[in-house]
Amino acid sequence: MDVQLSNLKFDSGGLIPAIIQDAAGGQVLMMAWMNRDSLEKTIQSGKTHFFSRSRNKLWLKGESSGHVQQVKSIAVDCDQDVLLIKVEQAGAACHEGFYSCFFREYEKGAGELKVVGKKIFEPEKVYGK
Amino acid sequence: MDVQLSNLKFDSGGLIPAIIQDAAGGQVLMMAWMNRDSLEKTIQSGKTHFFSRSRNKLWLKGESSGHVQQVKSIAVDCDQDVLLIKVEQAGAACHEGFYSCFFREYEKGAGELKVVGKKIFEPEKVYGK
Numbered sequence: 001m002d003v004q005l006s007n008l009k010f011d012s013g014g015l016i017p018a019i020i021q022d023a024a025g026g027q028v029l030m031m032a033w034m035n036r037d038s039l040e041k042t043i044q045s046g047k048t049h050f051f052s053r054s055r056n057k058l059w060l061k062g063e064s065s066g067h068v069q070q071v072k073s074i075a076v077d078c079d080q081d082v083l084l085i086k087v088e089q090a091g092a093a094c095h096e097g098f099y100s101c102f103f104r105e106y107e108k109g110a111g112e113l114k115v116v117g118k119k120i121f122e123p124e125k126v127y128g129k
Numbered sequence: 130m131d132v133q134l135s136n137l138k139f140d141s142g143g144l145i146p147a148i149i150q151d152a153a154g155g156q157v158l159m160m161a162w163m164n165r166d167s168l169e170k171t172i173q174s175g176k177t178h179f180f181s182r183s184r185n186k187l188w189l190k191g192e193s194s195g196h197v198q199q200v201k202s203i204a205v206d207c208d209q210d211v212l213l214i215k216v217e218q219a220g221a222a223c224h225e226g227f228y229s230c231f232f233r234e235y236e237k238g239a240g241e242l243k244v245v246g247k248k249i250f251e252p253e254k255v256y257g258k
Contacts, residue, residue, distance in 0.1 A: 004242050026155030031211045075231035078223050082160045084231040094207050102204035102213040113133050
């Protein structure tokens with residue numbers, strides 16, 4: 001790993017959270033986990049790669065949907081245990097069809113979370129059934 | 130806990146990551162962890178409260194520095210295991226004196242992380258020595 005990133009603190013499972021932000025609009029798109037390998041692949045390829053804890057494997061964001069994220073910058077927080085990656089998002093970030101995964105908001109007194117995001121695509125058309 | 134938040138997925142340690150974003154400028158300020166109690170206190174008070182894993186206790190952001198965060202909105206991601214909280218930040222978010230904790234960037238080929246953030250205050254003046 002690049003010497004600049006040698007002080008990164010990965011957790012006991014070897015992972016670090018990566019916040020993904022839209023480089024143009026500033027919208028926070030998602031958060032996912034990286035291990036050293038996925039961070040290296042992200043840097044080498046210029047496309048975000050994450051580590052799936054449920055599937056226990058590396059994945060290229062957009063590998064099924066084509067909704068890849070071109071990396072524009074990688075920032076590190078003060079404690080060096082969180083990454084902030086600005087990207088150019090193809091299509092939409094969320095597998096539910098929304099541009100951002102944070103498409104629901106809490107509203108005091110409401111009965112349920114309110115959908116505030118805009119649907120960009122229909123998941124069943126992109127991923128099949 | 131409010132019924133809207135009853136499906137939130139806290140990890141095995143009872144925690145959920147909370148991304149804090151500047152409501153006005155869109156800058157991502159920090160990421161910290163919340164348990165149910167800190168999320169409830171955040172909602173009740175309108176000021177962010179987190180759970181410190183190292184000190185094993187709840188803390189009000191800004192309790193020493195006065196740099197509190199007024200909550201403007203709380204969004205939940207598709208998997209309901211990450212929060213995105215937009216705030217109005219008093220002073221600066223980072224204890225190192227920068228507005229955002231993500232004040233250093235990776236630059237291919239550079240010898241070290243590059244400081245890209247602007248220093249707002251001198252930590253020793255705010256926290257004492």
